Amino acid sequence: MSILLRLQSLFSIFGHYLSFILAYLLETVFMIVFVMVSLVAVIYLFRKYMARVQLRIGPNRVGKFGLLQLIADSLKLVGKESVLPRGRDDMPFRMAPVIIFLGLIMSFAIIPYGSLYWVGSLTITDSDVSVLLLFAALAIMPIGELLAGISSRNKYAVVGALRGVAKDISFEIPMMISVLALVMMASARTSTPLNLTSLVSVQFIPYGIPQIIGLGVFFIAMVARASYSPFDMGESDSELVAGHSTEYSGMRFGMFYMGMFGSIFLGSMIVSILYLGAYNGPFSGDLGFIYLLIKSLILVILAFTIWLSVPRIRIDKFVNLGWKYLLPASVINLVIAGILTLGLGL
Amino acid sequence: MTEITKSKDLGNGWVELNIGPQHPSTHGVLRLKVKLDGEIIREVEPVIGYLHRNAEKICELDYYCDSLIYFDRMDYVGAMNMEVGYLEAAEKLLGIPPPERVKWIRVIMAELSRIAAHLVWAGAFGLDLGMLTPFFYCFIEREKILRVFTETCGSRQETNYMSIGGVYQDFNDKIVYDIEEFIEQFPAKLEVIFNAYVKNDIFISRNKGIGILEPEVAISYGVTGPMLRASGIDYDVRKAEPYLVYDKVNFDIPVSYKKDNLARFLVRFEEMRQSIKIIGQAIKKIPDGPYFNPKAKKSLMIRLRGEGETYARTESPKGEFGVYLVGDGGVKPYRVRVRSPSFKNLSVLPVLAKDVMIADMVAISGTIDLVFGEVDR
Amino acid sequence: MIEVKEPKKEIPLIGTIKVIFSIGKHIFQKPVTVQYPEERPALPDRFRFRIFLSLDDCVGCTLCEQVCPNKSIAMQKVERENPRNKRKIYPDVNFGTCTVCRNCEEICPTDAIYLTNVFETSRTRNSFTYSPEELSMPEEEVVK
Numbered sequence: 001m002s003i004l005l006r007l008q009s010l011f012s013i014f015g016h017y018l019s020f021i022l023a024y025l026l027e028t029v030f031m032i033v034f035v036m037v038s039l040v041a042v043i044y045l046f047r048k049y050m051a052r053v054q055l056r057i058g059p060n061r062v063g064k065f066g067l068l069q070l071i072a073d074s075l076k077l078v079g080k081e082s083v084l085p086r087g088r089d090d091m092p093f094r095m096a097p098v099i100i101f102l103g104l105i106m107s108f109a110i111i112p113y114g115s116l117y118w119v120g121s122l123t124i125t126d127s128d129v130s131v132l133l134l135f136a137a138l139a140i141m142p143i144g145e146l147l148a149g150i151s152s153r154n155k156y157a158v159v160g161a162l163r164g165v166a167k168d169i170s171f172e173i174p175m176m177i178s179v180l181a182l183v184m185m186a187s188a189r190t191s192t193p194l195n196l197t198s199l200v201s202v203q204f205i206p207y208g209i210p211q212i213i214g215l216g217v218f219f220i221a222m223v224a225r226a227s228y229s230p231f232d233m234g235e236s237d238s239e240l241v242a243g244h245s246t247e248y249s250g251m252r253f254g255m256f257y258m259g260m261f262g263s264i265f266l267g268s269m270i271v272s273i274l275y276l277g278a279y280n281g282p283f284s285g286d287l288g289f290i291y292l293l294i295k296s297l298i299l300v301i302l303a304f305t306i307w308l309s310v311p312r313i314r315i316d317k318f319v320n321l322g323w324k325y326l327l328p329a330s331v332i333n334l335v336i337a338g339i340l341t342l343g344l345g346l
Numbered sequence: 347m348t349e350i351t352k353s354k355d356l357g358n359g360w361v362e363l364n365i366g367p368q369h370p371s372t373h374g375v376l377r378l379k380v381k382l383d384g385e386i387i388r389e390v391e392p393v394i395g396y397l398h399r400n401a402e403k404i405c406e407l408d409y410y411c412d413s414l415i416y417f418d419r420m421d422y423v424g425a426m427n428m429e430v431g432y433l434e435a436a437e438k439l440l441g442i443p444p445p446e447r448v449k450w451i452r453v454i455m456a457e458l459s460r461i462a463a464h465l466v467w468a469g470a471f472g473l474d475l476g477m478l479t480p481f482f483y484c485f486i487e488r489e490k491i492l493r494v495f496t497e498t499c500g501s502r503q504e505t506n507y508m509s510i511g512g513v514y515q516d517f518n519d520k521i522v523y524d525i526e527e528f529i530e531q532f533p534a535k536l537e538v539i540f541n542a543y544v545k546n547d548i549f550i551s552r553n554k555g556i557g558i559l560e561p562e563v564a565i566s567y568g569v570t571g572p573m574l575r576a577s578g579i580d581y582d583v584r585k586a587e588p589y590l591v592y593d594k595v596n597f598d599i600p601v602s603y604k605k606d607n608l609a610r611f612l613v614r615f616e617e618m619r620q621s622i623k624i625i626g627q628a629i630k631k632i633p634d635g636p637y638f639n640p641k642a643k644k645s646l647m648i649r650l651r652g653e654g655e656t657y658a659r660t661e662s663p664k665g666e667f668g669v670y671l672v673g674d675g676g677v678k679p680y681r682v683r684v685r686s687p688s689f690k691n692l693s694v695l696p697v698l699a700k701d702v703m704i705a706d707m708v709a710i711s712g713t714i715d716l717v718f719g720e721v722d723r
Numbered sequence: 724m725i726e727v728k729e730p731k732k733e734i735p736l737i738g739t740i741k742v743i744f745s746i747g748k749h750i751f752q753k754p755v756t757v758q759y760p761e762e763r764p765a766l767p768d769r770f771r772f773r774i775f776l777s778l779d780d781c782v783g784c785t786l787c788e789q790v791c792p793n794k795s796i797a798m799q800k801v802e803r804e805n806p807r808n809k810r811k812i813y814p815d816v817n818f819g820t821c822t823v824c825r826n827c828e829e830i831c832p833t834d835a836i837y838l839t840n841v842f843e844t845s846r847t848r849n850s851f852t853y854s855p856e857e858l859s860m861p862e863e864e865v866v867k
Contacts, residue, residue, distance in 0.1 A: 156363075229478075230476065308478050310546060311552055314703060314705045317551060496767045500767075500771040500838075506826075541742070542746060546738060547735055547739045548739065648789055
């Protein structure tokens with residue numbers, strides 16, 4: 001029983017249509033609150049973790065253990081003037097952060113979250129083609145970066161946006177091919193392999209074990225999508241000031257910032273859903289959501305550690321990596337998946 | 347400022363871009379006028395002068411002993427080396443040689459300061475390439491050196507420790523113990539930092555074969571210091587023309603024939619290890635005796651008169667640091683002129699950063715080790 | 724002269740993983756931060772900042788004014804009975820420009836002007852210039 005039906009049954013006294021409208025509204029509010037809270041938690045975790053690795057303490061003044069620091073920071077960002085550069089292309093400039101944030105929230109709506117005690121299934125959208133929907137939603141975010149870079153009429157921003165495009169093209173194809181291998185393996189077991197829920201349900205052993213190459217390629221692609229170091233060429237702070245978000249300030253910048261941290265959390269969730277068995281584990285009937293959170297948090301921490309310890313890769317080297325190493329690797333992974341599916345019937 | 351300035355059409359599709367003076371990778375206030383062909387840099391023109399403080403002229407308006415604080419603020423990360431450079435010239439001009447003990451103290455302090463300067467460079471170079479964490483490990487180690495400086499002379503960075511014909515305060519047992527403790531634990535920490543860089547595939551790929559500086563070019567541009575030695579020329583003032591007591595300690599000059607960014611990186615790290623070696627010997631050999639020359643004691647500080655001209659050169663962390671002094675018999679120098687190594691090293695950037703990518707230019711300007719207090723003076 | 728060797732080549736990715744591991748390991752070490760107002764590290768013995776003036780010892784020789792590189796010290800007339808200071812002039816110090824070079828302490832013939840290890844001298848308004856009387860008071864008593 002999904003969360004929507006549960007909410008609907010609460011409002012059932014209002015009649016069929018009104019109760020569904022109310023349930024949808026409440027569900028949307030729930031989801032946005034969940035996304036915001038998880039973003040704040042990830043940013044807090046990042047700051048604390050970075051500080052401890054660098055032998056500092058990190059935020060500890062606002063609230064207990066600095067837990068309210070992020071609230072204070074976001075209040076500051078909201079209160080700041082959002083400066084609009086004079087030479088901007090107005091509509092794309094205002095739209096870009098919204099597009100990024102929209103893409104992030106849409107992707108969070110598609111993910112299957114598993115279930116949690118009496119709440120039941122937390123999955124919001126259950127479609128038979130949710131894999132396609134998810135990657136369509138993910139593909140929205142680079143559009144926002146490109147618009148931001150070009151519309152703000154800043155040379156740094158333009159170079160950053162062009163780098164972002166070059167980066168996106170070079171990792172998207174290997175990423176999709178490795179997803180294709182997953183769907184191929186799942187199609188032997190289920191009639192709806194494009195459904196994320198059934199893709200998870202057929203993972204008796206997590207797909208990360210037979211498809212270890214695919215896992216590597218996909219994780220690299222997800223780190224690159226979040227433009228985390230070593231793949232943060234698009235907004236490399238020591239070369240291009242801030243890349244595509246150079247001219248942004250105030251809450252508009254805050255949206256870019258949250259988009260960055262949101263997409264690493266999202267990416268880790270997707271990796272754990274596709275490759276690590278998502279909400280499956282011992283007693284996963286009740287604790288599925290917790291398992292998903294733990295798995296994705298481990299991946300988030302891994303991404304943070306990589307960010308902190310690795311220098312930025314050069315853009316031409318990354319394009320090289322994408323086309324010369326990741327693409328062949330993903331094709332090999334596809335072949336292995338085919339052999340496993342047809343030959344061994346796994 | 348009412349009109350939006352259209353970017354000037356350079357023909358051939360190039361874009362002109364101003365990097366700096368406020369930019370994260372310019373180590374202060376360097377401004378680079380860059381002509382971009384897409385991602386590739388076709389021309390670089392460094393513009394300097396944003397930190398010009400007229401230090402040489404101010405030195406001419408003050409007593410000989412007062413100039414030291416302006417030299418501290420030239421290469422502010424390796425201040426002791428600047429003091430040694432100035433005093434080499436000033437003591438020659440004024441005819442006040444330092445006692446033997448002072449020479450050893452100065453060597454120890456200069457080498458500690460050299461390590462501190464190289465640590466700042468190592469951390470900042472990591473930041474240039476996008477490595478956030480080693481910066482903090484470098485600064486933690488540097489803080490221990492600055493602690494020793496505070497223990498010795500009361501200030502952390504702009505120390506003003508050495509005076510004409512001596513030092514202001516003598517070493518005591520606690521300082522000797524602190525320095526010994528530091529050189530005991532430092533090499534292990536240095537290896538951690540070193541491995542964090544060189545074991546990294548991406549770090550190697552960003553530096554190997556990038557920014558090749560041919561020895562002929564280096565010599566014709568007046569490049570000195572670790573940059574010159576990384577191009578395969580074993581020239582170090584400490585060996586070529588020993589000052590203080592550098593001829594009595596045993597150390598090697600690191601040289602590399604690879605000429606690229608990685609060579610400059612390795613040479614600087616090897617220099618830190620050699621500095622540790624020098625300090626280890628000097629702290630044992632340091633003789634007893636007075637810590638200032640009685641001819642230049644207190645209350646005589648502003649009555650020192652010098653006549654004639656001197657030029658002294660020393661090896662600062664950035665390269666050959668020269669001071670030219672002219673005295674006209676008065677209590678103030680007639681002319682002070684500084685040959686600053688960072689400035690000469692910066693002038694080779696247009697050659698190094700030609701037809702490279704933006705990311706490489708940032709890495710190359712990182713390996714030059716610029717300190718703007720010294721470039722602009 | 725020694726030639727520095729390039730580090731020996733590792734298998735691709737293995738070295739990077741080693742680095743990531745070695746840096747991630749630092750999370751188990753204690754942070755080095757000292758949270759200043761609550762925790763105070765021990766000051767080194769020779770740490771010096773605030774200038775102190777002993778009015779009884781000052782002979783008004785103006786040497787400190789001459790030697791001060793930034794001209795932070797200026798002589799002030801103070802009506803005060805001191806047989807050794809006939810001209811009744813004493814130094815005042817502008818802490819806004821003082822660089823703590825300690826030249827005044829070095830040159831003072833009677834050790835009247837010296838530096839103490841008090842460093843919490845921040846002011847929110849008014850001038851940074853300390854008159855001779857204020858220089859001779861402990862920092863807590865100076866009202867500005």
